[in-house]
Amino acid sequence: MTGSPVSLALIAAVADNGVIGDGGCMPWRLSSDLRRFKALTMGRPIVMGRRTFDSIGKPLAGRTNIVVTRNSGFRAEGVIVAADLTEALDAARRAARNESAAEVFVVGGGEIYRQAMASADRLHITHVHARPAGDVTFPPIDAAVWERVSAEDIPAGDKDSAPTTYAVYRRRGVPSR
């Protein structure tokens, strides 16, 4: 089926030292960021690695959830299982067209961000101003490839463990949609 192109965005919270996870969890508490994540991704297909799915423990409501795994026996209620990233992105784009969504999101974790970065059109990055210990990082954001098109500084609220800057990056040389 053809139609208007579905763009691909990565969405991540990334500490100033590049850390995004530690021991299967995120090493911070950021209530305001979770609200933004929900608002941005609601109604749009989301793609995640099996370890990120395990850390969430259930599909995220209101979104088509696609989980990438090499384990052909993997099953989980309420998710589409994909054998590799290409299959996952194809399924996400199909779902987006069926749901009239203009964008699909890759929501982590580190392994999947690394593979998806080359095909992404846009990055939604919450820069977390902290330097936590961690075992998973986000790939470097190369300024020659990515243009920062917006940035908003957000002080830490009552339920946030650090101040953040929410920034959107667009791949250079690609017209905005």
Ligand SMILES: NC(=O)c1ccc[n+]([C@@H]2O[C@H](COP(=O)([O-])OP(=O)(O)OC[C@H]3O[C@@H](n4cnc5c(N)ncnc54)[C@H](OP(=O)(O)O)[C@@H]3O)[C@@H](O)[C@H]2O)c1
């Ligand atoms: N800060 C953030 O915004 C953010 C967002 C999401 C996650 N995280 C954190 O990131 C961490 C998890 O990241 P991670 O790098 O360990 O794991 P991950 O990227 O979530 O998942 C990795 C798994 O995905 C599957 N996979 C990866 N590439 C594949 C491919 N090409 N084909 C088929 N399957 C593939 C494999 O599953 P199988 O082993 O089942 O084959 C692999 O073990 C956690 O700490 C989580 O809290 C942080």
